[in-house]
Amino acid sequence: MRRRWGQHFLKTRDMAWRIVAWAGLQADRPVLEIGPGSGALTEVLLEAGYTVVAVEVDPLWVEYLQRRWASESRFRVVAGDVLQVDWRRLGLTEPFGIIGNIPYEISSPLVERLIRHEGAWYRAVWTVQREFGERLAARPATAAYGALSVIAQLRWSIELGFIIPPGAFRPPPKVESVVIRIDPRSDIPDAVRTSAFSAFVHAAFRHRRKTLLNSLLRTPSWRDRADTVARCLETLGFSATVRAEQIPVEAWLALWNCVMGQEQSA
16 A cells, blocks of 8 residues: 555545435536545445546556556546646546545645536545544635635535545544535526635735734735725625624625725725
């Protein structure tokens, strides 16, 4: 067994079947599997009738998977880094499903890849570190709620599934994992797709112990625009002392639109 790139492999078919059953992927759509490793999920996906294209970074696992399913026409493994490969050039009919047991180290970069490839996929089902999954799905006024929560939830519908204990993996990680289901929203506002909106939300959350306005004052690009933000907060019914984690997801879009509107009319 090789332990590289932060990989932890599922030990039992029962857990693999549970993940695939909960995933609810469309039977007639192909599946992109991220980091198949020893093929625990791959085996179940193929038995369930899916067509699978797997992207694996470890050349030894690539060789193993090629040998194991050499005669299976519904399976193909691509050697490469899933953070570098262009998913649209994998030969998958769009939109495709995505599934994978995701190493914690690449969870955040994979969120960026989901954004970059929006329109190519219809659902992503990942096993991730529990803390990361809870950050994605966090509600306002909780410790896990942050910029990642806001940006992800304005783009996607996110559902937490079941907890997977460390003992379900080989070798066991030091943390619990959770299965998450991510579906693109059909009504993603244009503003949310911009890097400027993302930078604004990150700046507002950067100093969590400060108020939203004080956090922006510590960001050079927003220092001279804090008065505009203050007026918009008041317009939306928020106190000038509100913290970023107290603002609901949808209100961030309203706040951004108000700020942009006032700046354009000034």
